[in-house]
Amino acid sequence: MNKLALGQRGRRVGGACLFLLVLAIGSCQERLTSPADCPALCPGGEQAVLDTSLLALPGLDSSFTGYVARGAGRALLVSNGLPASEDRAVYTFASRSDSISVRDTLRAYAIDSVQLSFSLVARDTLVSGLKVFVFRLPPTLDSTATFADVTTRFLPETLIDSILVPDSVHSGVIQTTLRGTDLDRVAIPLGTGGVLAVGLGITANSPTGIRLGSTGGSNGATFVTFATVDVPDTTTTIKHQSFSRSTSFNTFVTQSPLVPDPNLLTVGGEPSSRALVRFGLPPVIKDTATLVRATIELTPVTPIQGLPTDVAVVVARAVLADLGAKSPVSTLASDTVADTLLVPQVDTVRIDVTRVVQAWQGSSPRPSAIFLSLDPEAASFSRAVFYSTRAADPTLHPRLRVTYVRPFPFENP
Amino acid sequence: MHRVLFWLLLTTCPVVGAAQSSQFGVRGLGYPGRSLSAHAIGSGGAFGLFDPESSLNPAALGNLTVLNAVFTGVQDYRHVENPAGTASLREPRFPQVGVGGPIKAIPLVLGLSFSNYTSRDFTLGAVDTLQLRGQPVETHDTLSSRGGLSDLRVAGAYRVHDRWTFGGAFHVLTGTNRLESRRSFSNSAFLATSQKSEISYAGIGASVGVMRQFGPTFGIAMIARSDGHVNLDRDSTRVSRVDLPYTVGFGLRARPLPKLDLGSQVVFRTWSGANSDLLAQGGAGADNTFEVAFGGEFTGDLKRPYRRVLRFGARYGKLPFLLDPGDQPSEFALSLGTGTRFAQQRAGIDLSVEHVWRRAGDSRERAFLVVIGVSLRP
Numbered sequence: 001m002n003k004l005a006l007g008q009r010g011r012r013v014g015g016a017c018l019f020l021l022v023l024a025i026g027s028c029q030e031r032l033t034s035p036a037d038c039p040a041l042c043p044g045g046e047q048a049v050l051d052t053s054l055l056a057l058p059g060l061d062s063s064f065t066g067y068v069a070r071g072a073g074r075a076l077l078v079s080n081g082l083p084a085s086e087d088r089a090v091y092t093f094a095s096r097s098d099s100i101s102v103r104d105t106l107r108a109y110a111i112d113s114v115q116l117s118f119s120l121v122a123r124d125t126l127v128s129g130l131k132v133f134v135f136r137l138p139p140t141l142d143s144t145a146t147f148a149d150v151t152t153r154f155l156p157e158t159l160i161d162s163i164l165v166p167d168s169v170h171s172g173v174i175q176t177t178l179r180g181t182d183l184d185r186v187a188i189p190l191g192t193g194g195v196l197a198v199g200l201g202i203t204a205n206s207p208t209g210i211r212l213g214s215t216g217g218s219n220g221a222t223f224v225t226f227a228t229v230d231v232p233d234t235t236t237t238i239k240h241q242s243f244s245r246s247t248s249f250n251t252f253v254t255q256s257p258l259v260p261d262p263n264l265l266t267v268g269g270e271p272s273s274r275a276l277v278r279f280g281l282p283p284v285i286k287d288t289a290t291l292v293r294a295t296i297e298l299t300p301v302t303p304i305q306g307l308p309t310d311v312a313v314v315v316a317r318a319v320l321a322d323l324g325a326k327s328p329v330s331t332l333a334s335d336t337v338a339d340t341l342l343v344p345q346v347d348t349v350r351i352d353v354t355r356v357v358q359a360w361q362g363s364s365p366r367p368s369a370i371f372l373s374l375d376p377e378a379a380s381f382s383r384a385v386f387y388s389t390r391a392a393d394p395t396l397h398p399r400l401r402v403t404y405v406r407p408f409p410f411e412n413p
Numbered sequence: 414m415h416r417v418l419f420w421l422l423l424t425t426c427p428v429v430g431a432a433q434s435s436q437f438g439v440r441g442l443g444y445p446g447r448s449l450s451a452h453a454i455g456s457g458g459a460f461g462l463f464d465p466e467s468s469l470n471p472a473a474l475g476n477l478t479v480l481n482a483v484f485t486g487v488q489d490y491r492h493v494e495n496p497a498g499t500a501s502l503r504e505p506r507f508p509q510v511g512v513g514g515p516i517k518a519i520p521l522v523l524g525l526s527f528s529n530y531t532s533r534d535f536t537l538g539a540v541d542t543l544q545l546r547g548q549p550v551e552t553h554d555t556l557s558s559r560g561g562l563s564d565l566r567v568a569g570a571y572r573v574h575d576r577w578t579f580g581g582a583f584h585v586l587t588g589t590n591r592l593e594s595r596r597s598f599s600n601s602a603f604l605a606t607s608q609k610s611e612i613s614y615a616g617i618g619a620s621v622g623v624m625r626q627f628g629p630t631f632g633i634a635m636i637a638r639s640d641g642h643v644n645l646d647r648d649s650t651r652v653s654r655v656d657l658p659y660t661v662g663f664g665l666r667a668r669p670l671p672k673l674d675l676g677s678q679v680v681f682r683t684w685s686g687a688n689s690d691l692l693a694q695g696g697a698g699a700d701n702t703f704e705v706a707f708g709g710e711f712t713g714d715l716k717r718p719y720r721r722v723l724r725f726g727a728r729y730g731k732l733p734f735l736l737d738p739g740d741q742p743s744e745f746a747l748s749l750g751t752g753t754r755f756a757q758q759r760a761g762i763d764l765s766v767e768h769v770w771r772r773a774g775d776s777r778e779r780a781f782l783v784v785i786g787v788s789l790r791p
Binding site: 043352409 | 441499503505596691694775
C-alpha cells in the first residue's frame, strides 16, 4: 500500500473519529421533562394535599413563671400613659469613696461636675417631645420596691435633671451633666456609703414608653464624677481625676404587674413566663405524611399591647425532652421560630412551626410539644396572654394547623 | 494479551442499557427496546433476525466468523405533544452492548449481550392551583423515573452444513427503576416535598432461533422466545408480578441484485398477558404488539462491501402499554444508515438516523434518533 493511500485512509479515520467526538459532546445533554396529561400520563395518580387542625392535648398546656426576673432582662422599661403598662426605672450605682489614694495617702477631693449617662435602647419613633426625668432615690431601694415606693419619691425637690431627647435620636447614649449648685442634687453625704440611686420617668407629647439599657444587656447607666484632688504641686492628670461608677443594681417597677392565671397561657411579663403546649400527632401524620406546613395558632385573651415600632416576638422552640418547666429546648436555629407580635395584636397569633413539627416524626421523634417565650424576656412592653385548653369554648384552644401530603401512590408497573 | 484486556474491559465497564424514551413508555413496564444494533436500525430493523450484532435472534450469531464486539449509542431528539402541552426533549442512551465469537474446531458461536428490554426514563411536569388555607397556591409537580428493564443474554449458535443455523439463548431480565415525586409551591411558606421509591425487577427468559439459507441469494429466519414473568420489588418488598410476553418472529432476506439486499421481518409479542397484572395494580393495561419492518442495503463496491454502504428501511408497529384503555399506541419510522470498516476491517462504525412518529389518541410524538454503533474485531 503506497503512502498516498495510507494518508487518505488516515484522514478518513480521523474524520470519522472527529465526527464521533463532536456527536458525543453534542449528545451529552438530557432534557426529559414533558407535560403531564393527567390521568393518562400521571402514573399513580395525583398527589393530594390535606389540611387539618389539631387541638392541644387537654390539660397538658401550662405556663411557667420565673425564668427572667424584673430588671434582669436586657432592658428596663419606662413609660407614661402607655396602654401596655406604666413603668419607672431605677438605677443604683456602685459606691463612690469620699477620698482617693494619691502617693499612698488618702486625700479628699472637690467635685467639679457629675455626669449621668443612660443608654436609650428603643423608643416609639413616631412620638415626639420625649423628655427623661431623673429623680434622686434613696439607696436602700431593692428588687422588692413597688411602683408606689418609687413614684411617691418623684417629687420636684428630688428632681436631679431632665434630658430632652431630640426626635432624631432613636437610640444611643443620653446624658446630663451637673455643675455648680446643681451638684447638690447628687451630693452624697459622708457616712452614707457613697451610693447614688436614681429613678427615671418620662413625658412626651403623647403616651409612650422607652426601653433603657441595663446590666443584663451590658449597657447599664454610668455615674461619672469629675473632681480636683487635694494634692499640691503635681501634674494635671493626678490633680484632676474622674471616677466612673457603673450600675450595681437596676430594675423597673410597673403599676399593674402581670399575674399569670393558671387557666391561661402567659408568655412574657416580669418575672417572665413561658408556655408549654403539647399536641398529639395522629399516626397518619406522624408515621407517613410529609409535612408541607405546620402553624400553631393561639388566641389572645385581650388585645396584646406594647410599644409601637418596638415590637416583641413570640419564640417557639422545639423541646428536646419533656420535663415540664425545666424542659431543655433546642438551640438550633432550625428548631427556633420567631414571629412578631403586632401592636395591638387582636387577631389569632400564628407561628410557622413546620421545622419543629417535622422533628416529631420519624423513628426517634422528639416530644410533640412547643415551648413559647417572649423575646426580649422581662424587657418588653408586650405581654401575651392566650387561651388554654381550659377555656370553655374549644375554638379558643391552642391548635396546630397541619398541611401535609400522604405518600405518593407510585404506580406499580 | 490483547484479548484478555478486551474481555476484561467489556466485563468490568459499567453497562448502561436503555433505549430512547417516550411518553408512551410512562405506563406499564415502559417503552420496549428493540435489541437492534445501529447496523440493523439503518434498514428499519428488516435484517434484525439475521444480524449477529443485534440480540433478537440467537441463531444470527452464526454469522460471526471472528470475535466481534459492538457498542451502540443513541441520541434522541424528540418533540412531544399531548393535551397538557408540548415540549422538545433530548436524551442520550446506550441501548446495546454485545460480544461474540466462534469456538475453534467446532461450528459453534457464543455470545454475550446486554440490551434494553424496556425503558422507563421520563420526567413529567404539571402546574396546578390549589386552595390551601383559603388561598390559591400554585403548585409545580414533577414525577420523574429513571431506569427500566435490561436483558442480559447468553447465547449460542450452531451451524449445520452452512445452510442451517440453530441458536438458543438464556436471558436474565433485571433492572431498577428510581421514581421521585416532587411538589413545590409558589408560596414559600409551604415547603416543597420530595418522595422517592425504587422498583427492582427480576426475571428470566429463553429463546430459540433458526436461520435457513437457500442458496446465496435467499434466506429466512425465525425466533420464538418466552420471558415468563418478572417480579417487582418496591423498596425490597415484593409488590407484584407481571407476565412477560411470548415472542415469535419471522424474517426473510433476498438479493435480487448483486449490490442490493432486501429484507423484511415481522415480530409478534403477546403483551396482553401482562394486561391483567397491570390492571390489578391500577395501571391502564397492555395489549399484544406486532412490528413489521422492510428495508434494504445497497453496496456500492462489491469488492469492498464495507465501503459506500447505504441502508434504508421503514417499520410500523404497535406499542404494548396503553395510556388510555382501548387506545393502543402505534409508531411508524423511516430510517437511513451507512457504515464503514477500517483498520483492516478490525473496527467499524455504523451510523443510522431514524425518524419516528408515535401516536395514541391526542398524544403524539415525533423523534429523530441518531444511532451510532462501534464494532471491534480484536
